[in-house]
Amino acid sequence: MMSSTTIDVPAESSNVAKGKAVLVAAPRPGGWKKGIAIVDFVLRLGAVAAALGAATTMATADQTLPFFTQFFQFEASYDSFTTFQFFVITMALVGCYLVLSLPLSIVSIIRPHALGPKLFLIILDTVFLTLATASAASAAAVVYVAHNGNQDSNWLAICNQFGDFCAQTSGAVVSSLVAVVVFVLLIVMSALALGKH
Amino acid sequence: MMSSTTIDVPAESSNVAKGKAVLVAAPRPGGWKKGIAIVDFVLRLGAVAAALGAATTMATADQTLPFFTQFFQFEASYDSFTTFQFFVITMALVGCYLVLSLPLSIVSIIRPHALGPKLFLIILDTVFLTLATASAASAAAVVYVAHNGNQDSNWLAICNQFGDFCAQTSGAVVSSLVAVVVFVLLIVMSALALGKH
Numbered sequence: 316m317m318s319s320t321t322i323d324v325p326a327e328s329s330n331v332a333k334g335k336a337v338l339v340a341a342p343r344p345g346g347w348k349k350g351i352a353i354v355d356f357v358l359r360l361g362a363v364a365a366a367l368g369a370a371t372t373m374a375t376a377d378q379t380l381p382f383f384t385q386f387f388q389f390e391a392s393y394d395s396f397t398t399f400q401f402f403v404i405t406m407a408l409v410g411c412y413l414v415l416s417l418p419l420s421i422v423s424i425i426r427p428h429a430l431g432p433k434l435f436l437i438i439l440d441t442v443f444l445t446l447a448t449a450s451a452a453s454a455a456a457v458v459y460v461a462h463n464g465n466q467d468s469n470w471l472a473i474c475n476q477f478g479d480f481c482a483q484t485s486g487a488v489v490s491s492l493v494a495v496v497v498f499v500l501l502i503v504m505s506a507l508a509l510g511k512h
Numbered sequence: 513m514m515s516s517t518t519i520d521v522p523a524e525s526s527n528v529a530k531g532k533a534v535l536v537a538a539p540r541p542g543g544w545k546k547g548i549a550i551v552d553f554v555l556r557l558g559a560v561a562a563a564l565g566a567a568t569t570m571a572t573a574d575q576t577l578p579f580f581t582q583f584f585q586f587e588a589s590y591d592s593f594t595t596f597q598f599f600v601i602t603m604a605l606v607g608c609y610l611v612l613s614l615p616l617s618i619v620s621i622i623r624p625h626a627l628g629p630k631l632f633l634i635i636l637d638t639v640f641l642t643l644a645t646a647s648a649a650s651a652a653a654v655v656y657v658a659h660n661g662n663q664d665s666n667w668l669a670i671c672n673q674f675g676d677f678c679a680q681t682s683g684a685v686v687s688s689l690v691a692v693v694v695f696v697l698l699i700v701m702s703a704l705a706l707g708k709h
Contacts, residue, residue, distance in 0.1 A: 350519065395664035398653045434707040441638070441699045445692065448642050449649035456595045458651035460657065461665065467592035468658065470667040502638045502699075509706040510631040 322504035348427035351508050355501060356420040362497040363413045366447065369490035370406035373399055373454070380476060391477045398457045399484065406491055412443050413445035430509070437505040444498040451491035458484050543622035552698060553617040555561050559694040560610045564645065566687035567603035570596055572652070573680035578675060588674045595654045596681065602647035603688055609640050627706070634702040641695040648688035655681050 376399075377392040393399040416439065419432045426432075461481055464472035474481035573596075574589040590596040613636065615627045623629075660677055661669035671678035 355604055391541050396662060397656065397660075430707050435575060437703045441641070441696055441703075443643065444638070445645050445696055450644040452646035452649040453653035456653040457657070459594065460654070460667075463594075465593060467588055468667075468670045470657075470665075473665045499638055499642055503635050506631060506634045506638075506703070506706065509703065510627050 335401065348414060348508055349424060351504050352420065352423040352427055352509040355504055357416065357418055358497050358501055358504075359413055359420055362494045362501075363417075365490050365494040366406050366495065369451075369487045369494065370403050370410060372483055372490060373487035375405045376480050376487070378477050382392050382460070391480045393484070396457055398453045402454040402487070402491070404449045406487075406494075409494065410449045411442050412439065416440075432510055433505055435500060437509065440498060440505065442500050444495065444502065447491060447498060448495050451488060451495055454484070454491070455488045458488055464485055481502060487504035545705055546700050549617065549620040549624055552701055553614065553621060553696050555698055555701075556610055556617055558616055558690045559698070560607055560614075562687050562691040562694065563603050563610060565605035565646075566684045567607060567693065568599050569601045569680055569687060570603070570684035573677050573684065575674050588670065590652065590681070590702070591662045593654055597651045599647045599651040599688070602643050603691075606640050606644045606691065609636065609655075613637075626680040630702055630706055634699060634706065637695060637699050638704065641692065644695060645690060645692050647693055648685060651681070651688070652685045655685055658690060 328449050377390075379390040393403060416436060421437055422429065422432045423436070458481070460470055460472075461477075461484070462472060462474045464470050570590050574587075576587040590600060612635065613633060616633055619629045622635070655678070657667055657669075658674075658681070659669060659671045661667050
């Protein structure tokens with residue numbers, strides 16, 4: 316009796332191990348990669364909206380004060396500031412790139428194990444992340460000076476006069492920062508998908 | 513005669529094909545990965561110099577004009593501008609991160625096929641690329657206004673008076689842009705090394 320039970324126990328434990336091994340292998344491989352590819356696509360859609368929204372908000376920022384002196388009328392628009400012109404051009408470029416990258420993102424959903432599209436996207440994403448961050452940060456710096464002014468260099472805050480203009484440019488900067496955050500998420504997800512295959 | 517020559521030709525061509533296959537497989541696998549890891553380390557050293565150089569150049573930018581009025585003396589230093597304070601702090605942080613990342617880069621040289629260090633580096637590189645680009649671009653925007661002024665908002669160019677200060681801050685911005693370019697190269701190289709294993 317003793318010998319038969321001692322033989323039974325290891326036999327049962329090996330069965331349990333086999334059952335566990337089957338359970339672990341059950342989810343089809345690459346399923347999480349497809350999930351990441353779908354999240355990638357949705358995030359790209361959001362980034363398109365953020366980038367194009369930032370560009371159009373900045374491009375339409377224009378305010379003329381209701382009073383004028385003998386010499387000139389006070390008007391502020393985005394092309395008063397070189398930095399804001401750069402912002403509009405760059406954000407439009409980033410938006411176009413994101414729209415053009417959507418088909419490649421769809422290819423990644425259909426073929427989650429294809430390396431080519433992922434590599435192409437992560438490299439271009441890095442370049443356009445830099446572009447988007449540069450334009451967002453430089454516009455933010457100018458908006459900051461417009462809000463607060465600078466005593467030592469005698470630059471006066473213009474947001475007291477041009478309130479609507481300042482509100483609109485600040486909104487554009489916030490929208491572009493959303494695009495930057497999405498870009499960082501996209502690159503991190505692509506790196507994880509590239510590394511774990 | 514005809515039949516024997518026609519048999520010889522395919523036999524010879526298959527030998528050539530075999531020889532080629534051996535030649536292609538000859539270089540030991542992963543050799544180019546070690547090369548990329550070494551270039552990564554060297555680029556990181558350069559980026560450390562660029563980032564810390566930018567931080568110190570900006571932090572030491574200080575100019576006092578040799579004349580003063582009844583009320584105040586004209587002085588410009590990096591802490592006159594919030595953007596430049598941000599620049600100094602961010603560039604010092606980026607420099608510290610790059611120094612701390614050197615050991616991980618060495619691990620990648622010793623073990624070119626290890627995934628962990630590469631993934632860790634590419635994700636943190638992306639975050640610090642964003643930080644470096646943001647500070648470089650915002651400082652560049654302020655330096656631009658300092659050089660050119662802005663007519664519509666009545667901000668006068670201060671570089672006529674504070675020539676040395678402007679030269680030093682411009683140099684710091686250029687140095688930080690070098691760090692940004694190196695970061696982009698590092699991420700592209702890491703992505704290629706991650707993808708082709």
